[in-house]
Amino acid sequence: MLDYYAKRAPEYERIYTKPERQGDLAWLKARVRDVTRGARVLDLACGTGFWTEAMTEARSIVGADYNDAVLRIARDKGIAGAAFVRADNDALPFAPGTFDVMTAGCWWSHVPLQHLRRHVEGVHRALGPGVRVLWFDNQYVFGSSTPIACNDEHGNTWQRRPLRDGSEHDVLKNFPDDPTLLQTVAGIAQDVLISRLQYYWTLEYFTNQ
Template identity: 80%
Template sequence: MLDYYARRAPEYERIYAKPERQADLAWLKARVRELTRGARVLDLACGTGYWTAEMAQAGSIIGADFNDTVLRIARGKGLAAASFVRADNDALPFAPGAFDVMTAGGWWSHVPRQDLRMHLARLHGVLGPGVRVLWFDNRYVPGSSTPIAHADDHGNTWQRRPLDDGSQHDVLKNFPDDRALLEAVDGIATDVRITRLQYYWTLEYLTN
């Protein structure tokens, strides 16, 4: 998947130009701006900095991603409050208490279902207690979403995605229902809230 997102980096933000998704995106941007205002923010899996750019009123922002290609694009946006670091999401180089808010757009769906609880445990260990977390990701909408190509024995679903260079890539993309989201954070989060838009979902909570 690292190679896929490196190749896709120049065309990545086209996904946000789909006309039918604009109302949902406006709602998400407003929520991101409200949540991050004045806060110390970790933007996990920040990619090209599309969502980081909505956090201009944050106190400080660190955008973390493992892909150097997308980070170069993010750094090129000249976001004054933001710094960008290359980091593995399972081994983040931060101390508990460094952030008030964590956002993660489009990352949950790329974590294998069988690894999700461990991933969240590691992440929460880095964040520490009392951090407001906002995950948001795609819902599967026939006719708008890339079709699911196949599923594996763990119930993970995969899409076959073409790029401008003619290559095709099988990409892990899960579409959890509310029960799966609640089970994933059971016992490790409080004040849990789920919102279902037409094309996106959000999961918001405080870390224990």
């Protein structure tokens, strides 16, 4: 997937130009702005900084991603108060208590189901207690989403995605239901709230004290 997103980096934000998604995107940007207001923010899997740009009232922002190609684009945007760092989402190099809020846009769906709980627990350890968390990702919508190409033995779903250079890439992309979201954070999160839009979902909570 690293190679796919490196190649896709120059065209990544085209996905956000789909006319039918503009209402949902406006709602999500407003939610991101509200959740991050006045906070020290970790934007996990920040990509090209599309969502970082919505954090206009944050106190400070660290955007973390493993892909140098998308980080270059994010840095070139010159987002006020934002620093972008290369980091492994499974081994975040931050001390607990560094951040008040963590956001992660369109990352949850790329974590294999068999590793998801462990991944979220690791993120929580890096954050520390009492941190506000906002995950958001895509709903599967027939006719708008890229079709599912196959499933694996763990229940993960995969899409075959074309790029402008003519290459095709099999990309892990899961579409969790509410029970899966709730089960993943059971016992490690408080004040859990799930919202479903037409094209996106959100999962909000605080890490356990």
